[in-house]
Amino acid sequence: MTNSDLADRSVVLVTLDSCRYDVAASAHTPNLAKLGPLLRAESPGTYTLPTHAALFNGYLPRPASGPFPLGGRGVDAIWRSAAARPSKRSSAIPFGGPTLMAHYAERGYRVLGAGGVTFFDASEPANSLPGLFPEFLYFGRPARSAATAETRITDREEQLPLAHTRKLAELCLEAERFFLFVNCPSTHIPYTTPWSPLTDRSRELLRRLYLLHDGRAIGSGEDALEDRDVQALLQMQRHALEWADSRLGDLFSRLGARRPLVVVCADHGEEFGEGGRFGHGHPHPMVSTVPLWCGLLGEG
Ligand SMILES: [Zn+2]
DSSP, X not given: OOHXXXXXXXXXXXXXXXXXXXXXXXXOOHHHHTTOOOEEEEOSOSSHHHHHHHHHTTOXXXXXXXXEEETTEEESEEEEETTTSOOSSOEEEEEOSSSHHHHHHHTXXXXXXXXXXXXXXXXOTTXXXXXXXXXXXXXXXXXXXXXXXXXXXXXXXXXXXGGGXXXXXXXXXXXXXXXXXXXXXXXXXXXXXXXXXXXXXXXXXXXXXXXXXXXXXXSOGXXXXXXXXXXXXXXXXXXXXXXXXXXXXXXXXXXXXXXXXXXXXXXXXXXXXXXXXXXXXXXXXXXXXXXXXXXXXXXX
């Protein structure tokens, strides 16, 4: 496998928003397993914005075990902006522009993004990330909508980009080569998917978890989350990941004939009280440790 072969491929880049490494390690994800082994990686950011800013500049979460296994060999980096950061370390795909999207667009690829968490609401002028794409599809709730418990704790399907794999694949396949980015919010609180609709119990657990995420409760009294409650919430994220895996299986089967390079990772994890806090956006090993898979589709 030569670097030029890798550099000429179409690309699918997916972030599983907020997905914890331990949840991924205990989930059934046969489609992700087709890419390669699950890697334990360290994210450059603790919340969506900084991680994606780094990601789009080529800085993926780094596997703790060392190089990225790709095409039968190990590479120190899959992408590296060689112009801004000259280095002797090996990178599979050096590029010269400010972002991966600019690099691939300049080479004639169709560059398409899709998102579901509010940092990707392209209609919100304060959001910098979707504007980095020539085309961006946003499926989530409006970033400026009042975030009440009722609007946040809700069943979801159409709001999840991976519910739209047929449309995304059709747009990609219209072009000779494509760069597709998908931010997947199913693994982000409230963890609901068509496979895991709300129940009275999960609705109550999510209400308490939102209070803890927002820092408005200290986890005592009636609103405290006991260990069995935390386990139930982690199980919800596990189901949300397994739903995403099934949808990625559909996407992979639609795009596999183009033999794309695929990277799937979380942008950050989530703390569930291990260090006394809940959520993300603060430094803690449960926040910075994330799952990552990379591989090449259609290799036989
Ligand atoms: Zn995020």
